[in-house]
Amino acid sequence: MDAIVKTLTRKTDEDRRPTVSEAEEAVRTLLRFIGDDPEREGLLDTPARVVKAYGELFSGYEASVEDVLGRTFEEVAGYDDIVLVRDIPFFSHCEHHMVPIIGKAHVGYLPDGRVLGLSKIARTVEVFARRLQTQESITAQIAHAIDAHLKPKGVAVLIEADHMCMAMRGVQKLGASTLTSTFTGAFKTEPREQARFMSMVRGFNYPA
Incomplete structure (x- = not known):
């Protein structure tokens, strides 16, 4: 005993x-x-x-993404096209070396009758960024959190980031950027929607 x-x-x-x-x-x-x-x-x-x-x-460990996403809205006047918040800056830390990851996130979704407050998207990025992370994980976590909470027709997330573990140590390649993406729903199954998202992120107009 x-x-x-x-x-x-x-x-x-x-x-x-x-x-x-x-x-x-x-x-x-x-x-x-x-x-x-x-x-x-x-x-x-x-x-x-x-x-x-x-x-x-590392305040993201104390935050609940469910609370951050919170309320959704139905009064959208029939709007059903892509909602995109582009160039969301973030700072995170690599879980392997605990040095900074500095980047920006582009987050879009296709609404299915409901939309999120735009600031909630940026706050969702912040919740996951302020934890020890890999870029692959944070990309997937943002997409899956919005997908589960809002249940849209699809979610698209593209992250571009510089990793100080590559710039300050190891190979020491300053300026080498990493891109990761996660697509759900229509963005995953319909190449046209994925192309439209990527075009909007880059500031181009994709043909209707």
């Missing part, structure tokens, strides 16, 4: 969220690891600043 209690206690200790003080001490450990002195004047407040910054940079 004592062994079981110890096992359960150990699991609880491992699973609990660290305190702010523990997080700050972890930053001090990293400062020592890179060869600096966390007690020197310029670094005295760095652990507290880093922990506070992480609370903002």
Whole structure:
């Protein structure tokens, strides 16, 4: 019985969220690891600043995309063509090296009687961006969240981003951009709709 209690206690200790003080001490450990002195004047407040910054940079873990998407609207005067929010800037962090991903998202959908408030699309991008991510995952997550909540005829997401893990380390290729896309519904099954979306993203008029 004592062994079981110890096992359960150990699991609880491992699973609990660290305190702010523990997080700050972890930053001090990293400062020592890179060869600096966390007690020197310029670094005295760095652990507290880093922990506070992480609370903002990774606020997506505290957000619910269902709450962000919220209410939809039916009064659209019969509008049933593509709704596109283009060039949504975002900052995320690579889950492999925890360095920045800087990019922009283009999100469109074909309504089926209901539409979203336009700001909700940008906020949905923000929820998923402010987590440790891969670009492939964030692209799919945005599309599937809107698809599940709104149930439109289709959703299209295109993301263009620069990865600091490629620019600052490793191959060190500054300026190399990565493009990812996810299509659902009509955007996946009808090449014309996909072509229209891509044309609108690039600012061209696709023939009716």
